[in-house]
Amino acid sequence: MANGVNASPGLSFPRETFQKLTPGPFLHAHLKRPSPIRPNGRLPEQQRTPTVNAGSLTHSNGSAVVRCGDTAIVCGIRAEILLASDLPYPPSEDLDDDDLIEHLGLLVPNVELSTGCSPAHLPGNPPGTLAQSLTYRILALLHSSNIIDPSDLKITHLEAQTDEDLPDVGPRQVKKAYWTLYIDILAIALDGNAFDTAWMAVMAAFRDTILPKAYWDQDREMVLCSPRLAEAARLKLRDIPVASTFSIFSTASPLKRKDQAESWILADPDALEEENSKEALTVVLVSKHSAGGNMLRVEKSGGAVLDKVFTATCVRLAEARCRELSTMLEAV
Amino acid sequence: MSPSLALHPLVRADGSATFTSNLYTVLAAANGPVEVSRRDELPEEAAIEVNIRPSSGVGGPRERWMESVITSLLRSLLLVHLHPRMLVQVTLQITAEPSIKLKRGVADVALLPTLANAAFAALVDGGLPLERTMVAALAVVREGEVVVEPTEKDLVGCQSVHAMAYSMKGEMLLTESTGRFDLELWEDVSERLRETTMAAMAKAGEDEGMEGGAEKGEPWLRHALKENVVKANAWREGG
Numbered sequence: 001m002a003n004g005v006n007a008s009p010g011l012s013f014p015r016e017t018f019q020k021l022t023p024g025p026f027l028h029a030h031l032k033r034p035s036p037i038r039p040n041g042r043l044p045e046q047q048r049t050p051t052v053n054a055g056s057l058t059h060s061n062g063s064a065v066v067r068c069g070d071t072a073i074v075c076g077i078r079a080e081i082l083l084a085s086d087l088p089y090p091p092s093e094d095l096d097d098d099d100l101i102e103h104l105g106l107l108v109p110n111v112e113l114s115t116g117c118s119p120a121h122l123p124g125n126p127p128g129t130l131a132q133s134l135t136y137r138i139l140a141l142l143h144s145s146n147i148i149d150p151s152d153l154k155i156t157h158l159e160a161q162t163d164e165d166l167p168d169v170g171p172r173q174v175k176k177a178y179w180t181l182y183i184d185i186l187a188i189a190l191d192g193n194a195f196d197t198a199w200m201a202v203m204a205a206f207r208d209t210i211l212p213k214a215y216w217d218q219d220r221e222m223v224l225c226s227p228r229l230a231e232a233a234r235l236k237l238r239d240i241p242v243a244s245t246f247s248i249f250s251t252a253s254p255l256k257r258k259d260q261a262e263s264w265i266l267a268d269p270d271a272l273e274e275e276n277s278k279e280a281l282t283v284v285l286v287s288k289h290s291a292g293g294n295m296l297r298v299e300k301s302g303g304a305v306l307d308k309v310f311t312a313t314c315v316r317l318a319e320a321r322c323r324e325l326s327t328m329l330e331a332v
Numbered sequence: 333m334s335p336s337l338a339l340h341p342l343v344r345a346d347g348s349a350t351f352t353s354n355l356y357t358v359l360a361a362a363n364g365p366v367e368v369s370r371r372d373e374l375p376e377e378a379a380i381e382v383n384i385r386p387s388s389g390v391g392g393p394r395e396r397w398m399e400s401v402i403t404s405l406l407r408s409l410l411l412v413h414l415h416p417r418m419l420v421q422v423t424l425q426i427t428a429e430p431s432i433k434l435k436r437g438v439a440d441v442a443l444l445p446t447l448a449n450a451a452f453a454a455l456v457d458g459g460l461p462l463e464r465t466m467v468a469a470l471a472v473v474r475e476g477e478v479v480v481e482p483t484e485k486d487l488v489g490c491q492s493v494h495a496m497a498y499s500m501k502g503e504m505l506l507t508e509s510t511g512r513f514d515l516e517l518w519e520d521v522s523e524r525l526r527e528t529t530m531a532a533m534a535k536a537g538e539d540e541g542m543e544g545g546a547e548k549g550e551p552w553l554r555h556a557l558k559e560n561v562v563k564a565n566a567w568r569e570g571g
Contacts, residue, residue: 144437293514302404304503
């Protein structure tokens, strides 16, 4: 050759080039082998093992970092006091206790993805559709799962009765204020399956949350918090729900005959798998078998592959995952 | 009570529909294929944009979430590969909702079938090429009983609520369930909803022959679409 290099340039590209050029066929080539293995080295139904680190932020009431493969999410919980006198529409006395948290908005999650966590989310941008939907899905699940006992968030005061009241009535318990929990969820790194990891981070942070003893000071007419650690109480969770997401990668297309299409369930998908599947199923389960069943949420939209049999398979996998992760979270 | 569907209420949109279920009324408009902004352009297929407008106020995270659910549903309905580098735009305006205050999670799931049906009807009316026909329906589980197409009263104090959409071939396109349930109950509900949605699309004649066909509802979607085709072809017969 002219420049003296006689080694001919190779005609094949490295693996990474194929992944960048044609991600769909790249994923398909891995899965269609006799023993399918995903590009990330996992088996189709194999999930990533998360690591949980609780109490990593010193200035929050509770915090946790959860890392699941290349997805790392940090969650911090900050408690603020909402005075009952500041409420424009105080809850009526007959309001069901379980509706109180939703009525007053005592749980405020926010998901932030614009941290440079993945090339798809540029830092500094306003929250996109994904961030907003994640925020909403977490909020809706917090409300529908009823995992927090509303009495943990109430700050009450025993008010002595005045002379005008009947003499035989004891002191009356008055709700003076409520704890509002601001749940900030930041993705430090995102490689697929943001919802499962974010939800797990929220659960781990709740397990770590300590609320100081707050009381109504009659003389100063304000809510005070006790600085003594011994009086602070840990937030109790009724359940620890676990979310499991499955992507369905399918070769079905309107240009192909239906019986030629093949599909695979990919548990705990990474970013590449998420982008190349049109269908995803999220199942939220609780480990404790309480009355009415162990399923809290099933979400799936788009795609036509998933049927009852596939769903049942996914629920079985999710049940195993739920047992494993809730023991892990209980140890936090 | 079978839901009511009116096609083409809007004159300027390519396709439009008003859909009324037991709980909500949604006005849908579909435009497409139209030009797409460079940012949203997809090289091999049409981009889909769904805008949801609540009955009062402006949309927030809740609407963004619903938009993403409806977008992925419509992606599996439309033949997107026929219009690369184009946009299909669907706007959904909620015009009536239950007067009683529902729990947030229940209200969200309850709204989805109405949105999906309205969006689908608008796409049909706009003459957009579709891959499949679809009907969405809602069910609640109340005191252990499955109630299909519930009323406002059924939603209060229900154990779980399920929204599902099926294609004419019986493919499950959308599933959103919330509350407390187990797999067995979910499968039971999904079977009931499959029957309901199939009945809505059933061929005339086939429906009567089916056992208990009458109680599963009349084929309202087929009636509405047939009526529309007859109307559109009226000029041929007249000439």
